Amino acid sequence: MLYSTIPAHEKRRLFRERLASGELLRFPGAFNPLSARLIERKGFEGVYISGAVLSADLGLPDIGLTTLTEVAARGQQIARMTDLPAIIDADTGFGEPMNVARTIQTLEDAGLAGTHIEDQINPKRCGHLDGKAVVDEDTAIKRIRAAADARRDPNFLIMARTDIRAVEGMDAAIDRAKALVDAGADAIFPEAMRTLEEFAAIRAAVDVPILANMTEFGKSELFSVDQLQSVGVNIVIWPVSLLRIAMGAASRALDTLIDDGHLTSKLGEMQHRADLYDLIDYEHYNHFDQDVFNFQIQR
Template sequence: MLYAQTTPADKRRLFRERLSTGELLRFPGAFNPLSARLIERKSFDGVYISGAVLSADLGLPDIGLTTLTEVAGRAQQIARMTELPAIVDADTGFGEPMNVARTIQTLEDAGLAGAHIEDQINPKRCGHLDGKAVVDESTAIKRIRAAADARRDANFLIMARTDIRATADGPAGLALATDRAKALVDAGADAIFPEAMRTLEEFAAMRAAVDVPLLANMTEFGKSELFTAQQLADVGMNIVIWPVSMLRIAMGATGRALDTLNEEGHLTGKLDEMQHRADLYDLLDYEAYNHFDTSVFNFNVER
């Protein structure tokens, strides 16, 4: 009933324990609090909160327009609805090192299990767009050091994302990415998010370069091939995210339903594609509210 029973501190501790096993943890992207609860119900390992999704939820492109207040507020709403750990996309930390420090403490207070800070210039852009630019190594290191120094819970995961792979083609881009990853680990990053890796061999090269957990981003229509969870596990990845997939599927279904309304004037033929009211009430745990206070809920839902 209401929010998760597991405290943020326990979520972080348990997440770190799972991460230390070396297994691949699956983190689908939640586009709202209810979808986070469904991700938990379907037995995934965690919830990812994408900056691109948060931007899209506001009707904005993913080009650094969202604020710390907006991201932390929505991330808190999502994280508190699930017993699973939630990782949030914190872009470039919403400013320079002091802003990064404030970002980390704000996200800790919001109940997140971790966050990633990237090395793009401000304002950033979606990681799979062309024309990205990254900061110099010194600036990237300062961001991660500020993040690591600011956290108060040692189990809060500081992940460094590097977008430098996309700034050069072929082996040169991969070499830049592995060198940057090593420097970010030395600066205090607990994990690395190498953005826009193109092949399994590139993921394997990153695995060989650093001895910290690695995240693979399986976003559709991007630079990376869409590898299976098993393929990624086989090359040593530790977390895989599908950041925008659930939003894309939901919006695609919504668009088709609206087309049907325009064409037919009703949605009778779409009933099999809808979440049944009974399933929604079960996911929302109406019954627990009934036990708590029968004046809130005192009826049964017929299937």
């Protein structure tokens, strides 16, 4: 009832143990706390919180317009609603290295299991758009060092994302990944890889976990879990998929409402009231109310 009973530090410890096992962990993107509960209910290993989704939820493009306060607040709302570990997108860290340090501690306090900091310039843009620009290696290293130095819980995962593949090619991506690991990154997020062979090349270059971003309509082919596992990927995310599906369904429902004047034909596509109540644990709230507030006056 209410929020997860597993403390954040314990979620992080369990996540690190599972990540060290070598299995591939599946982290679908949650677009709100309720969808995080559904991800857990379906048996996935973790929850991902996308910066693109947070921006879109505010009606904004993914170009660095969100603030640390907005991201941390939404991350806390999602992370506390599930027993699963949650990794959140922190863009470029919301400023210079000192800002990156504050970002890490704020996200720790919000109950997240980890985050990734990228090497794009400020303001950043979606990793699968053309026209990206990345910072020099020294700046990228300072961001990750600041993150590692600021961390208080050693199990809080600091992941370095590099977007350099689309700008300077694979050799540069391999060199950047190695430098970021040397700077203190616990994991590497190589953005916009185009082939399984490119993921395999990053896997061979570093001795930390790597993440694959399977976002639709982007630069990467949509590889299966089995394909990614075969080249040594440790975490796979589908950052915007649930939001895209939900918004597509919402758009079609509104069209039906315009055309038919009712949604009777859509009832089979809706989450039933009973399923919603089960997902939010309505029965336990009801029992709590009865136990606490229902009483008889002694005469």
